[in-house]
Amino acid sequence: MKSAVLLCLLPGALAIQLPFELPNFFKSKTVLSSVQEETPTVLPRVAIIGAGAGGSSAAFWISKANERFGLGVAIDVYDKEGYIGGRSTTVYPYDDPSLRELELGASIFVRPNKNLWRATEEFNLTRRDFREEDYETGIWDGEQFLLSFNGGWWDTLKVLWRYGxxxxxxxxxxxxxxxxxxxxxxxxxxxxxxxxxxxxxxxxxxxxxxxxxxxxxxxxxxxxxxxxxxxxxxxxxxxxxxxxxxxxxxxxxxxxxxxAAGVAGGNFQLFEQFLKRSKAEVFLNTPVTSITPKGHQWTVKSSRGSHTYQAVIIAAPFHQTSITVPQSVADQIPPQPYVNLHVTLLSTNASSPSPSYFGLPEGSKVPQMVLTSRANSRKGGKEPEFNSLSYHGTTRPGEWAVKIFSKKPLSDEWLDGVFPGAVGWVHRKEVADDLNAAAHDIIIIIIILLTG
Ligand SMILES: Cc1cc2nc3c(=O)[nH]c(=O)nc-3n(C[C@H](O)[C@H](O)[C@H](O)COP(=O)(O)OP(=O)(O)OC[C@H]3O[C@@H](n4cnc5c(N)ncnc54)[C@H](O)[C@@H]3O)c2cc1C
Known part of the structure; x- marks a missing residue:
């Protein structure tokens, strides 16, 4: 038996060419039979591990191949969590679904991410832009604001003056x-x-x-x-x-x-739709523990028992899945570096962060979008304590949602220093962000195990 481990990008070039809905001419028998002749190997059942962006779109494009080429491949999707979307997921302030959701992971995609852009249209999802979140932006170096701008002509001049x-x-x-x-x-x-x-x-x-x-x-x-x-x-x-x-x-x-755009109600809906339209069987709350070869097939062991497949797609960060595979397969999967990141979501009735945290006089206006640079710490100065701090509209009248990315967890005391006496709800999550990946079209990495 030969096992092949392919590191592969989604989606395939052929699939990208075609609209998501199958045009009638593609259903023509002539097209199907000629393609079938060129495709003698039919894989009747595939397991996909992971119901995030990678796994759901893999299922979707396999189902498109089914439709276009009459393949008849059945698809099972496993996820250890009880929801679809993986690192593309939302939370509600105060766990109250009547309030607007906040993205905990993947928040934005752009027009050049053609598949996601088109998917929002074909799946009738509402794209929202972030114009209402066009706040004044400041760049903080840990000790001072290097620059702040709001997009007006004066700011353009400031940028030109500073950088040419x-x-x-x-x-x-x-x-x-x-x-x-x-x-x-x-x-x-x-x-x-x-x-x-x-x-x-x-x-x-x-x-x-x-x-x-x-x-x-x-x-x-x-x-x-x-x-x-x-x-x-x-x-x-x-x-x-x-x-x-x-x-x-x-x-x-x-x-x-x-x-940049996001989907109103949460980007995870794109991935829910991919799965729904793929007609895959989706097994949530079903961790996979091992994948072992069995003749020309693979046995996937999970909390629903052992099942056999012609191919398995691992659409999850393999080294974090706790899935055991034969050593000969493990040896072919390169290490995948991740950055550990702390996401802190909170609500506050402070309309902007406290000037005193930033060493500014009382009453100074602090930008609602604070980005950071290590320029100062490279010269021996203080390093910013966070990567970014951004307001994201209101949760309800007089209360704003804020998202902070940081390398270290942020304590309640720290938050109180930035929003004195003004912090309501707080949600913290430590996440692993791929050094080289994003949910948009190019950079999802999946591993495909084939037999033959
Ligand atoms: C804070 C943050 C912000 C981000 N912002 C953006 C952004 O704005 N735009 C963008 O394009 N990208 C963004 N990204 C990156 C993006 O979220 C990821 O690249 C993308 O979601 C990865 O999708 P995936 O399907 O490869 O993996 P995942 O989403 O991690 O999906 C893997 C799935 O596999 C499941 N799984 C793992 N182990 C097992 C097992 N043993 N058995 C069964 N299931 C298992 C997991 O539960 C998970 O659902 C961000 C990431 C983070 C962390």
């Missing part, structure tokens, strides 16, 4: 070039790939993934203060990493969040 014209222009050019290359993934002539490295090579991203964001942008003539202040503010809020450690592809992604 070239740094923003050259960064924008690098980001635009990355996006236009990325969009070529959706063309039908995009080469097939089996490993993340292959798609990165095929798209010409190798130099970006092998240099840090700082190195790459410096080589493009972007000034170091723009990188360590503006670009780093974006890499820290989006990927919890600094510009001198995160690779340049991810750095460019973090600067590409223009016109």
């Amino acid at each position: 014209l070239n740094a923003p222009r050259r960064t924008e050019a690098a980001v635009k070039s990355m996006i236009s290359t990325y969009l070529s993934l959706y063309n039908k002539d995009t080469p097939r790939w089996e490993k993340v490295e292959d798609v990165s090579d095929a798209l010409g991203f190798s130099d970006m993934v092998s240099s840090t964001t700082s190195e790459y942008l410096l080589s493009k003539g972007v000034s170091s203060n723009y990188i360590s202040e503006i670009v780093e503010a974006a890499t820290r809020v989006n990927y919890a990493q600094d510009a001198d450690t995160i690779h340049a592809l991810e750095g460019a992604c973090s600067m590409a969040a223009d016109n």
